[in-house]
Amino acid sequence: xxxxxxxxxxxxxxxxxxxxxxxxxxxxxxxxxxxxxxxxxxxxxxxxxxxxxxxxxxxxxxxxxxxxxxxxxxxxxxxxxxxxxxxxxxxxxxxxxxxxxxxxxxxxxxxxxxxxxxxxxxxxxxxxxxxxxxxxxxxxxxxxxxxxxxxxxxxxxxxxxxxxxxxxxxxxxxxxxxxxxxxxxxxxxxxxxxxxxxxxxxxxxxxxxxxxxxxxxxxxxxxxxxxxxxxxxxxxxxxxxxxxxxxxxxxxxxxxxxxxxxxxxxxxxxxxxxxxxxxxxxxxxxxxxxxxxxxxxxxxxxxxxxxxxxxxxxxxxxxxxxxxxxxxxxxxxxxxxxxxxxxxxxxxxxxxxxxxxxxxxxxxxxxxxxxxxxxxxxxxxxxxxxxxxxxxxxxxxxxxxxxxxxxxxxxxxxxxxxxxxxxxxxxxxxxxxxxxxxxxxxxxxxxxxxxxx
Ligand code: C2O
Ligand code: CU
Ligand code: CU
Numbered sequence: 001x002x003x004x005x006x007x008x009x010x011x012x013x014x015x016x017x018x019x020x021x022x023x024x025x026x027x028x029x030x031x032x033x034x035x036x037x038x039x040x041x042x043x044x045x046x047x048x049x050x051x052x053x054x055x056x057x058x059x060x061x062x063x064x065x066x067x068x069x070x071x072x073x074x075x076x077x078x079x080x081x082x083x084x085x086x087x088x089x090x091x092x093x094x095x096x097x098x099x100x101x102x103x104x105x106x107x108x109x110x111x112x113x114x115x116x117x118x119x120x121x122x123x124x125x126x127x128x129x130x131x132x133x134x135x136x137x138x139x140x141x142x143x144x145x146x147x148x149x150x151x152x153x154x155x156x157x158x159x160x161x162x163x164x165x166x167x168x169x170x171x172x173x174x175x176x177x178x179x180x181x182x183x184x185x186x187x188x189x190x191x192x193x194x195x196x197x198x199x200x201x202x203x204x205x206x207x208x209x210x211x212x213x214x215x216x217x218x219x220x221x222x223x224x225x226x227x228x229x230x231x232x233x234x235x236x237x238x239x240x241x242x243x244x245x246x247x248x249x250x251x252x253x254x255x256x257x258x259x260x261x262x263x264x265x266x267x268x269x270x271x272x273x274x275x276x277x278x279x280x281x282x283x284x285x286x287x288x289x290x291x292x293x294x295x296x297x298x299x300x301x302x303x304x305x306x307x308x309x310x311x312x313x314x315x316x317x318x319x320x321x322x323x324x325x326x327x328x329x330x331x332x333x334x335x336x337x338x339x340x341x342x343x344x345x346x347x348x349x350x351x352x353x354x355x356x357x358x359x360x361x362x363x364x365x366x367x368x369x370x371x372x373x374x375x376x377x378x379x380x381x382x383x384x385x386x387x388x389x390x391x392x393x394x395x396x397x398x399x400x401x402x403x404x405x406x407x408x409x410x411x412x413x414x415x416x417x418x419x420x421x422x423x424x425x426x427x428x429x430x431x432x433x434x435x436x437x438x439x440x441x442x443x444x445x446x447x448x449x450x451x452x453x
Contacts, residue, residue: 002033002041006074006133007048013205014198017169021132022049028203029159029223030117030135037141038109043117046101047074053128055102056120057137058267058384059249059409061110064430066103067386070122070447071358074102109427111251111321111389111407112141114157114219114269122358126194126225126439130163130173134223143319144252150217150273150312156209157202157219160264160299162227164196172196191340191347192379193226193440199289201300208284211302214310215275217246222264225439228380228412230290231262231299233274236283244314247271248406250389252319257405261290265382265412267437270403273314279304322407325391325422329370334363336373338381338413338436338446348444349381349436355445356435362448363434365425372422377413381441384410386432386450390423410437425452 009026010018024030035041047053052075056068077100115137119128136157149155164172174190201207222229233241245257249269256273264270279285287299341350348355354362365371372393375383392404396417404411413419435447 002043003046004030004043005046005048006053008050011203013200013203014165014169017165019165019169019171021171022128023132024117024135028132028134030133032136032138032157033117034138034140035106035108037112037139038107040105040107043104043106044101045074045104047076049076051076051124051128052079052121053133054120054122055104055117056386057104057106057115057117059113059115059269060106060108060137061387061427062104062106063428064432066105067430067432068104068120069358069431069433070120070125072102073121075100108139110139111319112139112144113247113249113251114138114221114271116159116221116223116269118223122356123443126443127173129223129439130194130225131171134159134161136221138219147315147318148311148313149246150215154212154214154312155217155219157221158300159202159221159223160229161200161222161224162196162296163198163200164194165198190440191444193438195225195227197295199292199296199299206298206300208301208303210305211276211285212306212308212310213276213279213281213304214308215273215277215312215314216302218272218274220264220270220272222266222268224266226266227296228266228291229264229299231264232260232288232290234286234288235279241274241276241279241285244273244275245270245403245405246273246314246318249409250407253406254319254322255316256314256318257402259402263403263412265380265410265437266439267382267384267410268408268412276302276304277310281306323389323391323424325370325424327372327393327422330372330422331366331369333372333374335376336448337376337378338383339378343445349441349446351435351446351448354448356447358449360449361451364451364453367429367452368424368426370422370424372420374418374420375411375413376418377415379415380438381413381446382410382437383413383434384437385423385434387427387452388423388425390421393420393422395419429453
C-alpha cells in the first residue's frame with residue numbers, strides 16, 4: 001500500500017535557479033515503486049495540484065477501473081465541477097469519476113519489467129508530464145533475480161527527458177500559462193511535439209555517474225514528450241561499447257541482442273548491459289544521442305573510477321516464457337493509419353481519420369483473441385497499447401529490426417512506415433486505449449478506445 005500526494009514543489013535543476021514543478025511526492029521523477037510479480041498493491045493518489053489529474057501505470061496489466069482512463073479524474077480541492085471537462089467532442093458521463101483522492105489497484109500479474117506511471121488527463125497529458133508528473137515502477141520476480149545480472153548499485157534506472165527552461169529557471173512549455181485551464185490541446189506550431197534543449201537523466205542535467213570497471217545494467221526509459229534518441233556509449237578514445245539488450249518494454253528477451261546504436265522512442269524502455277571493464281580507470285564513457293546536435297547530443301557520462309570484482313553475468317538464455325503467437329493464430333487483421341488531419345478548426349493528429357472521443361467505440365475485441373494490427377504512419381509516431389504486450393511481426397513488409405525484439409507495449413513507427421504487431425487481448429475486460437505516445441500528438445487527439453469484451 002502506497003500513498004502518493006501530487007503537489008507543487010520546486011527543485012534546483014539548473015545551478016542557482018529554482019524550477020517549479022508538478023510532482024508526485026515532491027520530486028521529479030516521482031518515487032520509484034518496487035514490487036513483486038503477482039503481489040497486488042494499492043496506490044492512493046491525493047491531488048493537491050491546481051488541476052485535475054489522472055494516473056496511468058504504463059505497461060501495467062491493470063483492470064480498467066485503475067488504468068487511468070483520461071476522463072477518470074482525480075479532482076483538486078475547489079475545482080468547479082462545471083468545468084471539469086472540455087473534450088474534443090462529447091463527454092461520456094460513465095467515464096467521469098471525480099474525487100480528491102483515488103485508490104489505484106495493481107494486480108501486477110505480469111512479467112517483471114520497468115513500468116512507469118504518469119499523468120493521462122485528456123487533452124492535458126503533455127504539459128502535466130513536462131511539469132514533472134512521471135515516476136518509475138519496477139516489477140521483479142525470483143526467476144529474474146537469480147539470473148546473475150548486474151544488481152544493487154550496478155543496476156541503474158535512467159529516466160531520460162528533454163526540457164526547455166526560461167531564464168528564471170521555470171520550465172518553458174508553449175501552453176503553460178494561466179489560460180491552460182480553459183484551453184485544451186497544444187498550439188499549432190508544435191505539431192511535431194514540444195522539444196527541449198536540456199537533457200535530464202533522473203531529473204539532473206547531463207549527469208556524470210561514478211562507476212566501477214564492471215558490468216552495469218541500465219534500465220532506460222525515454223520519458224520525453226516528443227524527442228527520439230539513438231543512444232551510443234563512447235569512450236574517451238573513441239570506442240563504441242556494446243549495448244547488450246536483455247529486455248524490452250515488457251520484460252526480458254529470450255536471448256541477448258547486441259547493439260552499437262540503440263534507437264529509443266518516447267515511452268519505450270530498453271534494458272541494457274554495458275561493460276566498463278575494458279575502460280581505463282579515470283576515463284569516461286559518454287552516453288550520446290546520435291539524433292541530437294549541440295547540447296542535445298550529450299545525455300550523460302560515466303567516469304570509470306576504479307577496478308572492482310564483478311560476479312555478474314549475461315546468461316545466453318534470459319527467459320523462456322515469451323509468447324509465440326503466429327499470424328495463423330490471429331482471428332483477424334486491423335489497420336490503423338496514424339496521420340495528421342483537420343480537427344476543431346485547426347490541425348490535429350488522427351487515428352483512422354478520427355480524433356479521440358471518449359464517447360465513441362473504436363475497437364471491440366474479444367477477451368482471449370489474437371489479432372494482427374497493421375499500423376501506418378505519416379511522420380514518426382510511437383504507438384502504445386494499454387493492457388497488453390505485443391510482438392513486432394514486420395516493418396515495411398520486412399522482418400522486424402534487432403531492437404524490435406521481445407515483448408513490447410510501445411512501437412516506434414518511423415516516417416512512412418507500416419508496422420505489423422501481434423497480440424492476445426487477455427487479462428481483463430473493459431475499456432482501454434491505444435494512442436501515439438508523442439505526448440503532444442496524444443493531446444491533439446491521436447488516441448482511440450479499445451474495448452475488450
Ligand atoms: Cu504511457 Cu496511455 O500511456
Ligand atoms: Cu500505457
Ligand atoms: Cu504521433
